[in-house]
Amino acid sequence: MDYATLLQVLDSTVRLATPLLLACLAGLYSERAGIFDIGLEGKMLAAAFLSAAVAFVTGSVWLGLLAGIAASMILSIIHGLASITFRGNQLISGVAINFLASGLTVLVAQAWFAQGGRTPSLSGAGRFSPWEWPFAEAIIPVPVVGPLYNELISGHTAIVYLALAMVPISWYVLFRTRFGLRLRAVGENPAAVDTAGVSVVGLRFAAVAICGVLCGVAGAYLATSLQAGFVKEMTAGRGYIALAALIFAKWRPWYALYACLLFGFLQAIALRFQNLDLGLFTVPVEFMDALPYILTVVILAGFVGKAIPPRAGGEPYVKER
Amino acid sequence: MDKMPRWADVLLVPLISLLLAAILSALVILAIGENPVEALGYMVEGALGSTYGWGYTLYYATNFIFTGLAVAIAFHASLFNIGGEGQATLGGLGVALVCLALPWPHWTLALPAAVIGGAAFGAFWAAIPAYLQAKRGSHIVITTIMFNYIAFALIIYLLNNGLKPVGQMESSSARFPEGAALPTLHEMLAVVGIPFSKAPPVNISLFLALAAAWGVWLLLWRTPLGFEIRAFGKSEPAGRYAGISPTKIIMITMLISGGLAGLMAINTVMGEAERLVNNSVQNAGFIGIAVALMGRSHPVGILIAGLLFGFLVQGGAELAFWTSIPTELIIVIQALVILFTGALDNMVRMPVEALFSRRRLAAKAMPAE
Numbered sequence: 001m002d003y004a005t006l007l008q009v010l011d012s013t014v015r016l017a018t019p020l021l022l023a024c025l026a027g028l029y030s031e032r033a034g035i036f037d038i039g040l041e042g043k044m045l046a047a048a049f050l051s052a053a054v055a056f057v058t059g060s061v062w063l064g065l066l067a068g069i070a071a072s073m074i075l076s077i078i079h080g081l082a083s084i085t086f087r088g089n090q091l092i093s094g095v096a097i098n099f100l101a102s103g104l105t106v107l108v109a110q111a112w113f114a115q116g117g118r119t120p121s122l123s124g125a126g127r128f129s130p131w132e133w134p135f136a137e138a139i140i141p142v143p144v145v146g147p148l149y150n151e152l153i154s155g156h157t158a159i160v161y162l163a164l165a166m167v168p169i170s171w172y173v174l175f176r177t178r179f180g181l182r183l184r185a186v187g188e189n190p191a192a193v194d195t196a197g198v199s200v201v202g203l204r205f206a207a208v209a210i211c212g213v214l215c216g217v218a219g220a221y222l223a224t225s226l227q228a229g230f231v232k233e234m235t236a237g238r239g240y241i242a243l244a245a246l247i248f249a250k251w252r253p254w255y256a257l258y259a260c261l262l263f264g265f266l267q268a269i270a271l272r273f274q275n276l277d278l279g280l281f282t283v284p285v286e287f288m289d290a291l292p293y294i295l296t297v298v299i300l301a302g303f304v305g306k307a308i309p310p311r312a313g314g315e316p317y318v319k320e321r
Numbered sequence: 322m323d324k325m326p327r328w329a330d331v332l333l334v335p336l337i338s339l340l341l342a343a344i345l346s347a348l349v350i351l352a353i354g355e356n357p358v359e360a361l362g363y364m365v366e367g368a369l370g371s372t373y374g375w376g377y378t379l380y381y382a383t384n385f386i387f388t389g390l391a392v393a394i395a396f397h398a399s400l401f402n403i404g405g406e407g408q409a410t411l412g413g414l415g416v417a418l419v420c421l422a423l424p425w426p427h428w429t430l431a432l433p434a435a436v437i438g439g440a441a442f443g444a445f446w447a448a449i450p451a452y453l454q455a456k457r458g459s460h461i462v463i464t465t466i467m468f469n470y471i472a473f474a475l476i477i478y479l480l481n482n483g484l485k486p487v488g489q490m491e492s493s494s495a496r497f498p499e500g501a502a503l504p505t506l507h508e509m510l511a512v513v514g515i516p517f518s519k520a521p522p523v524n525i526s527l528f529l530a531l532a533a534a535w536g537v538w539l540l541l542w543r544t545p546l547g548f549e550i551r552a553f554g555k556s557e558p559a560g561r562y563a564g565i566s567p568t569k570i571i572m573i574t575m576l577i578s579g580g581l582a583g584l585m586a587i588n589t590v591m592g593e594a595e596r597l598v599n600n601s602v603q604n605a606g607f608i609g610i611a612v613a614l615m616g617r618s619h620p621v622g623i624l625i626a627g628l629l630f631g632f633l634v635q636g637g638a639e640l641a642f643w644t645s646i647p648t649e650l651i652i653v654i655q656a657l658v659i660l661f662t663g664a665l666d667n668m669v670r671m672p673v674e675a676l677f678s679r680r681r682l683a684a685k686a687m688p689a690e
Contacts, residue, residue, distance in 0.1 A: 038403075038466070082664035086671075091401055091462050093664035095610055096656050103652030104349070110647045111353035117647060240466055247463060284482070290474035293467040297449075300459035300467075309460065 003144075007151040009268050014156065015226060016271075017264025018163045019044065019218045023242035024249070024256045025163075025170050026214035032174065032251060033207030034187035034312040035083055038094035039075065040215055041239025042101030047072040047219025049105040052119040052230035053112060055126040061224050064126070068223070069216030075101065076212030084204045087316030098239070106232050119223075119230040128157035128225040159221045164257075166214070171253040183207055187310035190317040200317045218242075244296035251310065263292045325677035331622075335615060335662055337669045342657035349653055355646055367639025368632045374639070376506060376521025381605075382631030383523070383588045386530040388609025389627050390537050391581035393618040397541060398574040399554040404450060404465025405582040406606030407472035408443040412583025413590040414476060415442025417484070417494050417597035420590075425500035432503065432525070435591050436584065443583015444576040446472060451575030455568040461575075469606075480599055494597035503592045526588035530627075533581060534620040540577075550574055582606060604652075608634075611655050614663040630655070 023040045030037040047068035055064025075097050082093035106117035113119055133154035139146045174180035186193045186203045194200050222238075223230045241263055248262075249255035270288035277283075347357035368374045388405045395402035402408075419438035425431035450464035477492070484494040503524040510517040541547035553560035553570045561567060589601050608630055615629070616622025637651035661669065 036462075038462070078660070081668075082660070086665055086667040088664040088667055089401075090664075091403070092610070092614065092659060095403070095607065096660040096664055099607070099652055099656030099659060103649040103654075103656055106647055106649040107349070107353060107653060110645070110649075114645075117649070237470060240470065243463070244467060284478055286474040286478035286481075290471045293470045297453070297459075297464055297467050297471075300457075300464055301453050302457045302459070 022218035030211040039097035042098035043215035044219035048223035051220035052223035068220035072216030338661040364636025368636035373518035380523040386627040387585040389612030392613035407469035408582035411446040412439040412443035413586035440580035447579025522593035524592035
């Protein structure tokens with residue numbers, strides 16, 4: 001693999017890791033507050049559809065982004081109602097949300113655009129355009145650094161940089177603010193937070209809402225940045241890979257970045273090479289597809305460090321015990 | 322704990338949930354500019370109006386009874402097996418390997434062997450997450466989700482490398498031998514002189530599913546093991562105190578669960594396709610969750626819920642054929658059923674409970690006057 005190819009693979013790693021990272025951080029807020037969320041996939045899918053639909057109709061990608069966030073938020077509110085207000089099973093609620101998004105997106109897309117469950121292709125202002133960094137063109141002749149700067153660092157869309165910025169921001173919010181301390185506490189020991197006079201329900205709804213916003217951005221990125229428009233089931237399991245990355249990262253923001261970059265890299269390799277010839281043997285593309293899940297199972301099994309979820313995760317909080 | 326009478330718990334609450342899901346589904350149909358009453362008419366006519374429609378309804382119902390039972394038995398042990406999809410996929414592989422291994426002379430020999438193959442492969446795929454849950458405490462929901470995706474990748478790989486006959490373009494296995502073909506309901510009913518449409522793939526697996534439902538009922542409510550499973554599911558500390566081994570219960574329950582999911586492949590792979598194709602499960606593993614929730618994890622409830630979902634899938638296919646409503650409508654209806662009977666169960670249950678406890682208080686107050 002020469003330097004130019006490597007840069008291309010790394011460039012597509014960053015692009016493919018972005019939706020994973022946003023969804024992973026979304027899950028991080030929710031699960032740190034004790035609300036399991038296997039509905040990341042559905043929220044991203046709903047956001048992808050509505051952002052593409054609105055961006056196409058209005059011609060503005062920013063309105064599309066807002067619409068995507070709104071779609072994801074509605075599903076988040078349903079999840080919150082089911083798992084916080086009515087103390088239902090959070091996993092079942094997540095399954096329902098994934099089904100709801102998978103069905104409704106195609107149904108509405110067909111009713112609105114009649115193109116077999118997809119939106120028309122987006123172009124121009126309907127998509128996020130790449131940000132060219134200063135001197136990106138001028139610096140190319142400089143060896144090694146020039147192409148690196150031009151290909152890898154410059155020329156991504158705003159959401160890519162936003163996703164990367166969300167990593168330190170999330171770390172700061174969760175580990176250096178009072179809100180973050182309370183949010184983590186509510187996922188470990190909600191009774192203690194309640195005793196301190198802080199609303200468990202309020203904090204958990206806040207976490208679920210943040211999760212909704214981030215999933216919305218992730219979905220909008222898929223439909224308006226990575227690709228040009230919505231197609232049926234376009235999330236293609238990314239919500240579950242994000243979930244895997246979250247466990248891989250043991251519910252920590254910086255590690256979430258590394259995990260998502262790793263899984264993005266695997267996707268980029270699978271996309272670029274199909275069957276990877278390593279000389280002695282060939283790695284089939286299916287193995288690359290399955291690798292994030294296999295790695296997560298290995299981590300979960302505790303053979304390589306132990307992944308311990310937030311203690312109160314998945315349990316509805318009942319005030320009177 | 323009896324806040325309300327049993328009939329309200331078993332019938333009233335699910336019916337209200339179902340009604341809410343139906344009302345919302347009707348609103349969805351209205352919102353996309355179609356007529357819900359007309360749509361229902363097409364679905365009833367298409368799924369129940371002929372032996373052709375019934376044949377497909379029963380064919381789908383067979384799948385959902387198997388996967389519903391798989392989810393339900395795990396529910397009884399307080400385990401959420403979301404991996405029915407992967408286990409049924411592996412079950413398909415087991416069934417295919419058995420069917421392709423020998424030139425089977427007759428289905429009476431092929432069926433028992435395929436049952437063992439399908440159940441064993443399905444159980445195997447559930448065994449690893451079960452072991453990790455029992456021994457290493459890894460959350461079974463997450464591991465079974467991961468195993469779904471690993472199963473999909475594995476099957477695609479095997480179909481392209483090894484199972485696909487040389488020279489064939491399409492990625493599927495070779496056709497099973499003639500002797501492995503299962504008798505269809507058409508052939509079986511013809512013996513007793515009842516006319517039934519020849520086209521639908523409904524076959525003897527339907528009766529296998531009924532037997533499985535009976536077997537699960539027998540196991541859960543008539544054997545010591547079933548008692549242990551339910552006791553463990555109600556309270557793990559209490560079960561442990563009573564000398565029930567958590568490892569044993571988790572392993573056995575998940576093996577049975579995976580085996581039941583794997584048996585679904587008898588119906589789809591052996592009964593319908595007669596070869597292994599990619600994505601032979603078609604979401605039946607996930608629909609099993611809705612079926613188990615609606616059927617309150619009881620075999621009788623699962624038979625009814627399985628039939629209802631069979632009706633929905635076949636009715637939805639007919640609906641898509643006759644109108645411009647895509648089949649995805651059925652996924653929305655499934656989602657609403659899961660939402661209302663599962664996640665939002667308390668939303669329906671709490672007002673009903675309040676209603677009954679108020680009536681009971683009133684009844685108690687009466688004689689005092």
